[in-house]
Amino acid sequence: MPGPGTPGASGAVDRAFAAALYADPEADGGRGLDTGASLLAADPAADAELRRRGERFLRRAWERGWQPADVVRLVRRDLDETHVRLVAELIATEAVRYARVAPRWHAQLADIAADLEADRKAGTAPRSADRFSYATTALELYRLLLGLPAIEAVGPVPGTPVHLPAADGEPRMLTRIRALLAKAEGTDFPEEAEALSAKAQELMARHSIDEALLADRAHRGDVPGACRIGVDAPYETAKAILLDAVASANRCRSVWSSAFGFSTVVGFEPDLEVVELLHTSLLVQGTAAMTRAEAAQRASGRKRTKTFRQSFLMAYAHRIGERLAAAAEQVTADAAGAETAGTDTGGRALTAGGGGRLLPVLAAREVAVADRAERMFPETVRTRVRGVTDGEGWAHGTAAADRARVTGSGRT
Template sequence: MSSTPGTVERAFEAALYADSDSALDAGASMLAADPASDAELTRRGEEFVAAAWRRGWEPADVVRFVRRELEDVHVRLAAELIRGESRRDKPRGPRWAAQLEDLDATGPARTDRFSYATAALELYRLLLRLPSIEPLDAPEGPAPAAPKDSRMLTRIRALLAKAEATGFPEEAEALSAKAQELMARHSIDEALLAARTHAKDAPGACRIGVEPPYETAKAVLLDAVAGANRCRAVWNDSLGFSTVVGFEPDLEAVELLYTSLLVQATAAMTKAEAAQRAGGRKRTKTFRQSFLAAYAHRIGDRLASVAEGQVASTEGGLLPVLVARDVAVTDQLERMFPETVTTRLRGVTDAAGWQEGAAAADRAQVRGRRPIP
């Protein structure tokens, strides 16, 4: 039996441009009654995915937003469509390829036809209405190379995964500290190589999800980590991510260090909160929000101090290189975001939470990079 584009078109007309449940049910009923429409339905879904790429979205962005707005069945369906579209897509670089590899491989659970058609139409509604965002295509000039020391990066990620999994804050801090040490070594080696070979690479950008709850404090933490690693971050609160602009080794450092510090902050917050509850405290939400806000603020000060010390101890021969890279990052940021955007703290209403968060930041394992020889 051949596919029937007419059924899909009628279902779309009924369901995609109206928000009512009755319209959704009508469209899903049409699709469920016509098994021959399945191939066309999938093809049209892949077209919606390709349209998202033209509007600046990447695979991880789409999956993150679908997870935020819909359910797991929609996430798995989106992953299946992205994989299908990628087979016809042009090569997009190592970051894009890594995002494709991270897609959920289980595929959507197909129960009855009506439920599947409903999920597809709900997903397509969302994809159809995705706004345009800043594209992360490489600027003019050589594209950034893929990471050369994949074994070290794999080891760092493994340490961070263990830190996230442990229930003991002290163990998490130790694992995070080791990951930070390896990350700093990797980033320095890459910077040294670029300076010695006079590589004319250009800054790029990546998007990092800032997950609820307490997104503002987490975005400020990410902004602080970016600044300490010669990167710049711009937070999109409505879509739940920050765009980080910088050179590739420094982007890697930001992703890893942010993850590490967020692990430490969460573990420390849980421990401090337990102590507060033992003392009869009930206001958990305000405590957590203020804790993370203070943690981000204090860590920002510490990281800024580390960065200043690193530059001050750098030999004059390399200082112009660092300055030139900073200028390149700023120029790229201004091209992508012509309007100045800042990340601000808000909602700090709990003095105990702020004090505990600041103390936890002081205990966090933040190690400065060794001077560049």
């Protein structure tokens, strides 16, 4: 009997792949998947080789620009939880070979490992009932992985040299921002959420401006980076518009890839961090407000739930965009005025020669971000937004955006 990794085991996997992955599914009426699963189910010695092939498919995905969270998100959208569990296990195993990965990769791998551990402890991990079912799951997953196209890279491929930041922990400002947004998401009082979000946005703007000036004075030569943020159904158009509004207000560019369920955000690292934080918080706040408004509508006899939600979230995204843009302009103007007066955004005295640098520095960073985004996505198109047909949903969404006020005066 051949053992793992022997020619016999490899041959069984090759035959299964030839039937299930590389044959034309229309030509054989879809029977290739059953044939491949039967071959694997009949040969337990092929299991280890089958998993190794899965890890190779993942490595190919990384080399084509994909990251762990992207793959898990796509598998969850297009397949089911047994496939999600299998790809998570393969990712965790494949990642062991890398001594160093970029910070966002590290965070994604940590999230995947935490989900696997939580499922293990709770005993809720989905499992295939038999060998044939497991082989079918693996082949369906591998077929998806095999078909992943090349996409724009947003970080180094694992195994390549990575510059890791000093292990000083998260900046204190970001810790404060996280805490404020968590409180804003958790409160049932709109006025409290408004005040907390306003303070968080003020701190975000100060953090971004201070980082830009520090990089300029230190001649660090920072360049724009990029990250991906999931945009999940339903109502993904409204969610993508909300993310674009948050990105624009924080001097970033957002490009939505609807086919893959994510947007790519381009910007300088401090700005990318606050975009991720603020978008997540506003989406949580908006969804909670929508649920409350919808419940009130149903109580009065209304039944058009889908159109109400669609219009609500579109209005919410539109209004949030207006308010964020106004907030960004105000905070920047206040910071420029403070700099002219010889202080930074926190009221501290600037060093000699620092005055008057803020606006040119910010302008240069915006040009750099635009250039990076255009090089990454030279063929982007704008799409007309449709589907806003519910006046009450629009009115409630606009009101919710006003309650989730994120404009900061720039003053403490």
